Amino acid sequence: MADLDFFIDVVVSGAVLGAGLADSPEEVTRALGSDFAEDRGRTGMWRDYGLVEFSWARRSGSDPWYATGFTVQVHRLAAGIEAAEDLVRRYGPFGGRVRFARLNAELERLGHRLEECATGADYRRYRLTESRTCVTVAATACRDLLDAGDVWSISAPDSPEEAVSVRLDAQRQAVKDGLTHLLRLGGDQREDWLDRRQPPPDERANWWLYLLLVIDRQLGGRPDRQAAWAELKLWLLRQGSARGNFTPIEIAEKTAYFVAGLRPAGNELTAVLPSADDVVQACLDAIPEDLDHVAVLNERRDLRGLDRIRMLRSRQARILISAAQLHLDEVRDEHLASRLRKWIAVKPRLV
Template sequence: MDFFTDFVVTGAVGGADATCTPAEVTALLGGGFVENLTGPGQLLRCYDLVELAWQRDTAGDPWQGLYVTVQAHRLDAPLSVDGLCAALDRTGFPLVEVAPDGVGCRRLVRADSRVGVLADEATGQVLQMTAPAWFAPGPRGEPAPWSRNAGRDRVRHLAGLRAVPEREAWARRRQPEESDEAARWWWSLWVACRQRIPAEGERSAGLDRSAWQEAALWLLGKCETAGVLDRAEAVCEIARYGLLAPDAAVRACLEAIPVSRADVATRETTPYTEEHLVAVNASRAAKRLSLAAGPLLPRVGDPELRAEVRAWLDLRPRLM
């Protein structure tokens, strides 16, 4: 049980998480693994119950971590989800249950470590634990309040409104009054929008990329106001979808880091305990934001920005 609760709390196995390189994982977990390389672009490594995956665009690119999964269904004796929840409650790191997946599984998540747990609805057996999870608590874990086509039509209309007052007036007429419903509404608009942002030089729904970028930035701001995303998460989305120029996006990432490099919590200095949770989560935010900025560095002109991001990336293996 200690192994499983530690994974939920930390999102890592023996210090290895989804941000680690294959070489770092070998240094932490050893060479006792089975590896499967699918062409030049996908790598899967298995340590008994634990699987780690990476991807890259071409054979010359560095591997980018995708996930760490604990395949609990392989255990000889089933792991009870109720027992896991009780153990986590005692440590002060409870799981939150989100809507079931509709095919017989319960879904639970620890949002700060981004660990998701799947359990069999009928037997209560934990099947799988993954970080980062593809589902989330709150509005992000709920279905959209409209059909896919309706969401597409709404964001296409929004992207065509180039003036902010026009978007605000459109939203006032349609936004739900209840706060939780409003949060789900804004999140669903953002999801529909990010799926349609065209690549550089391309158009979507007859609109150029700049129109979609403006709408996307406005929607992310609304998601922050509604409490669906915090600032670090919103800035990571900005970097991921190229919504700002590289220098501006990297600057936003650095400004969103909630702690200095001198004061950031590390695995050597700070235990994963309830009383240190604020420091732990600040360290996690620093890791996510520096990793979001990293791919942009080749296109960043400001040498001070490049140096600061590289300094954070050097710290990355020690961050929580």
């Protein structure tokens, strides 16, 4: 199947024709064109390209759009939908079904391992952690369109926080009570609290992610507590980094999106949030390759020629630049802004 290359590229890169997890509506239009159906509200937008759907959200009508994900609705091929001309030109004719066994075998041949993350009566879900993609597979036949073992969809991002919530939400109230207590403690007492409550090493990463998720849920509550919750999350991110639970890349990205989402909320958070310069500097410092050596793609098919390490570093650069780009207009250091603009120029060719 010539079109198998397309599905491999989506799973491995977390992108469709280079448009991926953090791209704006304008960037997606440049990559996929303007032939789409759109449903737009004040705080949400969805675009349907037939085989592929993208979505965005924002806090208010005056804020920029933030990408919330995309889905390749593979099952629509069996219902007779036609792939866009750009996809056919790039990958060849599309068939009506994609067998998971064949997709998985090719991924394994290329050195990528999918992990099963959820199973239901009608579906199985598999995650490729490094690209944040999720493959949903039919577990039973579906309306004479799909057989068991056919791919239903490929979507991204597969948020690690949301995946953790499925397992830990039974502890939500206890975690919330603990974090509320943590708000009232000083620095040394906070560290003691963490020392006493950290789970064993094999459970620690999920526990830290869940702490951050519970704080995010509190930020939508009382406005008079936003600054306190924001300060606590930033403190936990620093602690998570110092204790080896988050990498510099994860910290820079999470901080950039967190700050971008809160900055429009008003001046009461100004004293708590890091400056745009600090956020952008952290993102650029975390990029694992310099601009002259990072792997770029002139054609999406070049993806097959990259080894996994260069591919991963290029993807990490793209993720960090997308996060930093949200703060460009607020950066005061022109040298820093110029460095970021150079990375933004090359971003479309990163993995």
